[in-house]
Amino acid sequence: MQPRVGLFVTCLVDLMRPSVGFAAARLIEQADCTVVVPAGQTCCGQPAHNAGDPETARALALETMRSFDGCDFVVAPSGSCAAMLRLHYPALFKGRGDAEFKAKAFAERVHELTSFLVNVRRKTATGARFEGRVVHHDACSGLRELGIRSEPRQLLAAVDGLELVEGSETTACCGFGGLFSVKYPAISTAVADRKIADLCAPAPDLVTGGDLGCLMNLAGRLNRTERALPCRHVAEVLAGELQAPPIAWRDTASP
């Protein structure tokens, strides 16, 4: 029997870019899994957690964990949300008896999408095709909290026609930081500019990333520069779901 995978859609994908959710679902199905999308999920609670409101974060964590009962795995197309579910849920319930054990047991089933495909389902390629040079941006949570770096690159490198290129500051932050980008917009864009310069250095045709938050920040900032560089979630490229225009794309003609 196929494992039952609960797709943690993430609030940004749900609201802003459902095509990423469908791409993720297709990739998980192609990895011989059954995908379910519990309707009880809303947000992982990270905005509250990082704003200093652990009570709300805990309430949302309980709701989220409950909605994924019966799933063998919980997979999110975001390193940041996956890290919240995997690392911060157990921390939030530390010393709270049963809830802590539940959070730990839940956390063990949680995976970021590319990490799930490569490390759990042992996928080495997704059978997609993309003609062009791609630079991948590692979201900080996925990179430093979950140690995800090789997984998206391995799958991207296996995409037919795709040439993977790198900047020099590959582990640098894009300046998004959730509410940070709204509270300190000027600093956020300054950090984004530095990241954009680095991403553009190897002359890519496309920027991919594993987190929609970073990509919205980068794509939104790119629109204010001279450079027309499309940004997409890595799942879209891996699933060959390229019908939707790139993130924040202003031209009507999609590249």
Added chain:
Amino acid sequence: MTPATAAFKSSAEKALADAKLAKALAGLPGGLVAQRTAAKARVPEFEALRDAARDIRDHTLQHLDLYLEAFAAKAEAAGTRVHWAEDAAEARTIIAHLAVERGARLVAKGKSMVSEEIALNACLESLGMKVFESDLGEYLLQIRGETPSHIIAPAIHLSQDEVEADFRRVHAHLAPERGLETPELLVAEARAVLRERFLAADIGITGANFLVAETGSAVIVTNEGNGDLSAHLPRTHIVLASIDKVVPTLADLATLLRVLARSATGQDMTAYTSLLTGPKAPGDPDGPAECHIVILDNGRSEMLRSGLGEALRCIRCGACLNHCPIYNAVGGHAYGWVYAGPIGAVISPAFLGIEAARDLPSASTFCGKCEEVCPVKIPLTRLMRDWRVKSLASAAGAWERAGLGAWSFFARRPRLYHLAARLGVGATHMLARSRGAFRWLPFAAAWTRGRDFPAPQGHTFQALWSKRKRGAPPMETPR
């Protein structure tokens, strides 16, 4: 210095508009950051060393009373007078008394962030003494009337041209046509000017990087030797150190020194590592006639009690500043007080109160680079998040609480949330018409100041997915 932490936002925006500062900070990635990376690569056991360093610091902090008493006993046995200061005012008073009693007119100072913390220079100057900073970077700041913008590279924000202009202005007794166009010439001039003052100084004041309980030694690491001159040439040497600087043994010191310079400047060791143990003994060729050490608490015991103990592991290498995207963007002065960067964001609120410093722990993307490079593995993001809890609960957090409350009202009610999401996303999509992004959005005005806001594709994933499940026509690709 008067704290300006409350003005972080406006200071940061000013800093972002400062092209000279941006140019100075642009040197960090290829400088201190690259040097640390290279130094770490030369030591295969570096990660194990970080663990060992953290363990030493934790052990010491857990038994701080014991090691401080042991240090004091050894230091006294070596002939050093030990003074205890509860807070900044007490430390200033002790040092001022020592200086006044000795009729001091000229004071040589080594680089000390703790002396910045207690605003020592202003106190001594108000008593009619002349104080000169002997660390080159600190000297450059002193002649400009500025404060350090970095823990180990205090004048990192200055350019060579600015230094040359300052030297021509301040060293007016030297020939105006002299050459000063290279760093070497500037350093030589500073050395010559400072050397005369060292020889004339009545008192030398230095900080300490560590206090070794086993021997009663104060340890200073420098690259200029100015600390040693400050300690050895004047008749009286006063060390000002905070309680967290103590380490149990010389072996522990060796471990910490192995991670300190590598993390700070990428050196295997600093040029000078000096263990100062008591005054000049019979037979010693040089050294001060008398030694004092002022051990300062200034809120650190309370930090230990209140869950900030991990921050006291800090050995002040500055690596978290060098690697922080925020520090790299705005520099150190924007943080508004002595300690900048991630470590400043964690400890400044403890010194100044969270109300006065609430922006500092808030202004982080939590990218985690600081923790990755910290030689003693301080959980900086967790400690910043802990401050955010206190900040949100304070009076100043009312608006944010209201916003979070409204959002969580929906987020905690999935049915209502999905309904509201569908309506909101649909309306925003309509507003965007066929454009892929907004140049301005009323509810995202802060965001759209510097960035476009992407237009949503028009339907929520949840809505489309349940349609697909109900067997609706082939998956509609959202646009």
